[in-house]
Amino acid sequence: MTDRDWPLYEVFVRGKRGLNHVHVGSLRAADDQMALHHARDVYTRRNEGVSIWVVQSATITSSSPTEKDPFFAPSGDKVYRHPTFYDIPDNVPHM
Amino acid sequence: MAAADTVAEEELERDFDGILEAGQRIEPRDWMPQGYRSTLIRQIAQHAHSEIIGMQPEGNWLTRAPSLRRKAILMAKVQDEAGHGLYLYSAAETLGADRGDLTVKLIEGKQKYSSIFNYPTPSYADVGVIGWLVDGAAICNQVPLCRSSYGPYARAMIRVCKEESFHQRQGFELLMTMMRGTDAQREMVQESVNRWWWPALMMFGPPDDQSPNTEQSMAWGIKRHTNDELRQRFVDMSVPQAEVLGVTFPDPDLAWNDERGAHDFGAPDWDEFMQVVKGNGPCNAERVANRQEAHEDGAWVREAAAEFARKNLAAERADR
Numbered sequence: 001m002t003d004r005d006w007p008l009y010e011v012f013v014r015g016k017r018g019l020n021h022v023h024v025g026s027l028r029a030a031d032d033q034m035a036l037h038h039a040r041d042v043y044t045r046r047n048e049g050v051s052i053w054v055v056q057s058a059t060i061t062s063s064s065p066t067e068k069d070p071f072f073a074p075s076g077d078k079v080y081r082h083p084t085f086y087d088i089p090d091n092v093p094h095m
Numbered sequence: 096m097a098a099a100d101t102v103a104e105e106e107l108e109r110d111f112d113g114i115l116e117a118g119q120r121i122e123p124r125d126w127m128p129q130g131y132r133s134t135l136i137r138q139i140a141q142h143a144h145s146e147i148i149g150m151q152p153e154g155n156w157l158t159r160a161p162s163l164r165r166k167a168i169l170m171a172k173v174q175d176e177a178g179h180g181l182y183l184y185s186a187a188e189t190l191g192a193d194r195g196d197l198t199v200k201l202i203e204g205k206q207k208y209s210s211i212f213n214y215p216t217p218s219y220a221d222v223g224v225i226g227w228l229v230d231g232a233a234i235c236n237q238v239p240l241c242r243s244s245y246g247p248y249a250r251a252m253i254r255v256c257k258e259e260s261f262h263q264r265q266g267f268e269l270l271m272t273m274m275r276g277t278d279a280q281r282e283m284v285q286e287s288v289n290r291w292w293w294p295a296l297m298m299f300g301p302p303d304d305q306s307p308n309t310e311q312s313m314a315w316g317i318k319r320h321t322n323d324e325l326r327q328r329f330v331d332m333s334v335p336q337a338e339v340l341g342v343t344f345p346d347p348d349l350a351w352n353d354e355r356g357a358h359d360f361g362a363p364d365w366d367e368f369m370q371v372v373k374g375n376g377p378c379n380a381e382r383v384a385n386r387q388e389a390h391e392d393g394a395w396v397r398e399a400a401a402e403f404a405r406k407n408l409a410a411e412r413a414d415r
Contacts (some may be wrong), residue, residue, distance in 0.1 A: 005401060008188065025251070027184045028194060030397075030406035042181050045174070046258075064124070 008057040009035040011042075015051035021053050029054075116195040116324035123189040131180070134308070135245055136192045138317065143183035144208035146199045148382050150176045153225055161219065164315050168265050169222060170206050189247045191233070202387045210368065211298050213376030220273060220287035226266015228288070228295040228333065234299050235329045242244055258298075266305065267336070270384030272339050286335075289345045296360075297368045301324040305365075324333045330358050 004026040012021035024043050029035035035054040044052065063071050079085050088095055107126040114121060115203035150173045157173065184194045202205040212231055216222070237256050243249040273280040300306055300322040312318035312391055322327075330349075337344060348361035370376065 006397070019408075023255075025182060026188060027181060027185060030408060034400060034404070040176050045178060062124075070389035 006030050009039070009054045010057050010060065011035075011039040012053040012055075013039075013043055014051040015048060016050055021051065024048075028056060100275060115244055120249065122246045123243055125183070130311070131168060131317075134312065134315070135248065135317055136187055136190050138312075139187040139198045139248055140185055140192065140200070140206050141208060143187060143197065144181045144206060145212065146176045146203070148179035148212045148386060150377075151373050151382055151385055152212055152214070153214045153222055156219055156222050159219070160222075161206055165222075172265065174227070179258070180280045182254055183248075186245075186247040186251045190245075202383060202390060204374065204383060207372065210371040210376060211294050212316065212377045212382060214290070214294050215228075215377055216374055218283055218287050219271070220270070221291070222267035222282040223266045223284070224287040224291045225274065226264075227270060227290050227336070228266075229298070230259055230262040230266060231333065232295045232298045232321075234263060235325050235332070239319035242316075242319060244364060248317075255281075267340070270340055270342075284340075285342050288342045292344045292346065293363045293367075296326055296329070296363045299323075299329065299372075301365065301368070302362075309382050326356055330360050334358055377413050389394045 008026055009032075010026050011024050013024050014021045026032055027035065027038050029038050032054060036052060039052050039054050043049070051079055075081070101138050108128065111125070111127055111131075114125070120130075120281055142381070146185065149202055153169060154173050157166065160169050184197060187197060197206065197230055209233075216225070237252055237259065240252040241249055241256055243252065261326045267405070273284050303309060303323045308323055309318060313321075333344070334349070334351075346361045348357050348359060351357075352359045371379070374380075
């Protein structure tokens with residue numbers, strides 16, 4: 001058995017309290033615990049994080065990547081979801 | 096059917112070109128021309144291998160660093176090189192390459208790494224000069240790659256560049272300390288600079304008129320400047336640093352050219368460069384043999400970890 005049998009993990013790091021976890025890269029590990037330890041050693045050598053998530057890449061479900069994807073069409077024609085859609089006179093304060 | 100495929104492919108290529116023209120990034124699951132993918136895999140793998148092999152020349156001094164402070168710094172730096180290799184293997188994997196395969200290709204000599212790491216480090220001053228000149232040249236090469244058109248590579252390079260700055264500064268500080276020491280120490284620094292200057296200039300690759308892939312790579316946005324442009328930038332940056340340090344570069348043609356607003360300098364020995372690239376440098380065989388040995392010595396650890404994971408998973412399932 002070689003390291004190519006180790007599954008690929010995606011790594012997400014929370015930079016500091018108040019921020020979301022952000023994807024930073026991937027690594028190979030034999031199991032979840034090892035993935036976490038490797039993620040700490042590879043991606044947070046300089047206090048880049050206060051919390052790490054690791055997840056096996058194969059378990060991620062994702063949309064198709066192209067921007068023309070019809071998957072995102074439902075949000076394309078709903079301009080009324082944006083505040084700029086509404087005309088409010090300039091003399092209305094605090095809005 | 097074939098005609099329809101061609102039309103579809105042309106449309107995909109138009110979309111790809113459109114993303115590049117808009118200055119946007121290509122991401123892993125986007126369609127991309129086969130040449131773009133294979134060129135990037137080669138470039139990123141070569142870069143990753145350079146980081147991994149690059150641990151050896153300086154690793155040579157880990158057990159003999161002159162103080163605990165210098166030893167701790169050197170260990171952190173060598174560990175960074177390993178980390179950089181991993182960021183880059185990770186980027187290569189997003190293109191469909193397999194890290195295990197890449198390691199095998201390195202060991203079998205099917206993929207290259209930067210020829211600079213095939214030179215020996217007989218003097219402790221080499222640790223400082225590698226940080227200053229070799230990492231300095233690497234920074235010149237790498238900063239523009241933070242804008243590579245391929246997203247995962249660009250993001251990996253941003254992380255790498257942040258850390259390289261520490262590498263260059265620790266090297267320069269080490270050399271400044273030696274230059275404040277004895278005559279013998281100053282001679283060590285100059286001797287080391289004399290050995291590394293030309294190989295450092297070779298790190299930018301052959302002259303532009305002998306670099307056939309540059310044009311396509313620049314069109315694809317995976318190379319942002321030509322080899323000669325970057326070499327010139329490196330010379331212009333290094334000369335004033337050498338003055339501060341109090342060392343000279345071993346090039347009689349090196350002189351400021353007012354007209355060009357840049358330094359003139361001599362040509363490296365490109366025959367030597369080709370010899371080292373072909374595997375005939377002073378340390379090629381040793382570097383690859385060490386990497387192979389480390390890989391083989393680590394086999395039982397990889398097997399044990401995989402077996403441990405398998406048993407734990409089986410036990411977890413039995414508990415449910």
